[in-house]
Amino acid sequence: MHSDDFRIFVSDTVGSALSADAHFELFEWQGMDARTDGFISENGQNVRAIKADGVQAKIGLGGISRGVWEVSDVRINQLNLLINTFPNEEGDANKADEDNATAILSSNEPGLLSGWLPDRVEFDSIEVASADINLKTPAGGLRARDLAVRIDSSSAGAYDILVTGGLIDTNWFGSQLDLISARGKWRNERIFLTESKAKVYKRGRLSLNGELEGDDFGIYGSLSDVRAEELVPPNWQKSIMGNVNAKFKVLSDSKKTVLRGKVKLTDGVLTALPILDTIAAYSNTRRFRNLVLSEATFKFWKEGERLDINDIVIASEGLVRVVGNITVDKETLNGRFRVGIVPGTLSHIPGAETKVFLRGDKGLLWAPLRITGTLDNPKEDLTDRMIAAAGERMFELVPETGKMALKFAHKSAVELPSKAVDAAGKILEGDPEGAVGEGVDIIRKGAGSVLDLIPGVTPRKKHEAEEDE
Known part of the structure; x- marks a missing residue:
């Protein structure tokens, strides 16, 4: 496990799970606790790029008989994600920014251990101190920074997700979102957003829930207590007053995006x-x-x-x-x-x-x-x-x-x-x-x-x- 072959094997295993090219920096071991300075993943289908700094985890051997690695208490200092749901031909422009990393990843050859060690990973928990996300979709995009993320295994193949804090910029609203919290679940390559609350404008509140699977997603939301003065040009702010409330749906697939509310x-x-x-x-x-x-x-x-x-x-x-x-x-x-x-x-x-x-x-x-x-x-x-x-x-x-x-x-x-x-x-x-x-x-x-x-x-x-x- 302390060999470089094991590091390459883990890179291949994680890359296979992500349908991407993956690469871990050198592992440092203390017993069954592993630490690495960094991890990168590129050329994924929707999750186009992942960069993690300061990664540590506990490795368990109890699942080897079942053909899985048991990984628990994963800690990540900084995580950067690029998610792009455009068709691949429209996402090719992203690859120009990834050439250097791709060159590193493509140099990895399969390790000697890949033939007989488990090729699946079960995560018990993952905690990210700070996450930055760049999301691009046909319906619009968003950039989120300084999110705190907690992921816990809830059942076989399913994970509970909790995100707190952080700021989100998106073209869907004329104001930056100050995230309070978001709860969701990941199961069978599908993300369920069960609840999300954020501050918007000076004292408005935004609530969201929905579902995402590949290029398809449906988001249902409500906006409340936004002052009308915040939505108009400065010279109109004394001419219109009131509280704006809205309910809306965003339904999108690979062919079209529909907004209604x-x-x-x-x-x-x-x-x-x-x-x-x-x-x-x-x-x-x-x-x-x-x-x-x-x-x-x-x-x-x-x-x-x-x-x-x-x-x-x-x-x-x-x-x-x-x-x-x-x-x-x-x-x-x-x-x-x-x-x-x-x-x-x-x-x-x-x-x-x-x-x-x-x-x-x-x-x-x-x-x-x-x-x-x-x-x-x-x-x-x-x-x-x-x-x-x-x-x-x-x-x-x-x-x-x-x-x-x-x-x-x-x-x-x-x-x-x-x-x-x-x-x-x-x-x-x-x-x-x-x-x-x-x-x-x-x-x-x-x-x-x-x-x-x-x-x-x-x-x-x-x-x-x-x-x-």
Whole structure:
């Protein structure tokens, strides 16, 4: 056991178990306790690379009659893992970084003992003081550092896993994850994540569970108590408030990755927005200046570059309600909504409550709204309909005597509708620097903030902030 042949044999045995090339540094022995400065494994199928520093373990001989080595009390000072579930052809780029290690591994020849010693290993327990993990998957990736890991044998071929502490960076969230703990089980080359808890953003909590087998995995999660202010660019942090909660699923196989879930904003408030101040002025109510949201929810489904946001409900009790669906496909928008307002809200704008907003359910006046364009340049069709209705309504209000005046003051009469519309101010003019422009900005940045929350969608927060500067 103290010979170099035994070291080579153990390297081959571990490499076979990992379906990879493996290499142990020289062993130092004290009785049945072994220590080595390092271990490396390369070219595995999903676990592409392993590097362990400061490894020690106890070797038992009781399992030799069963054809296994009994290894217990494994201690590892530092462990680095590279896990890549992309197909091998897409992972070939990783091999360029592994050439030096591969050259060392390929020089090992089978030892003299490989023909008659056990070729299987049973681990009783493994403890890692600090682990760094680099995970790459079609659905996204993550980098974890300074994780404390404990693995214990629970039954034949099964192991319980406990991970505590550490920081995780991932493109699935716009914030670093501060891991509290994660519990799971490994059995028959399948990993079961039974429970995971982490801190996210300032005081949010993220819980996960799921299953991983080769290229296939399913993750189920919930996000709670994240402040909406943390999801938007800095200049919007005083304009939107509330707690964001979400439940989601990530289902992936070798062909596709599907993300779906539901997001809810509680205690939501919109304030300090020019468009709200303008609406308040023309509706003669200050309630629009600080719009308290009684309901704000939506569901999402993402596959590839297509994102469907469905069952959208945004409401302020006694004021306004917006419902609908929107699709984002390669940043192109296609949305259909219904906007409901309390009767009398827009009575000061000619035609608004008689030709555009019509009586419907929940005692509200409703109007359809179409959203098109792109995330950076959205377009809506409600403004033009409001302008047209205002002009039409003004002509209807001109009395019969006024019709005679049209013959003598045609120019002034023709200008009348536009002046009436102008009296409604920037709400109807579509001035890109005014209220409607601000409303379009709400769509653009609001949509970007929604995307920040959805796992697997590239965060736009940094990009938006740079544009605002």
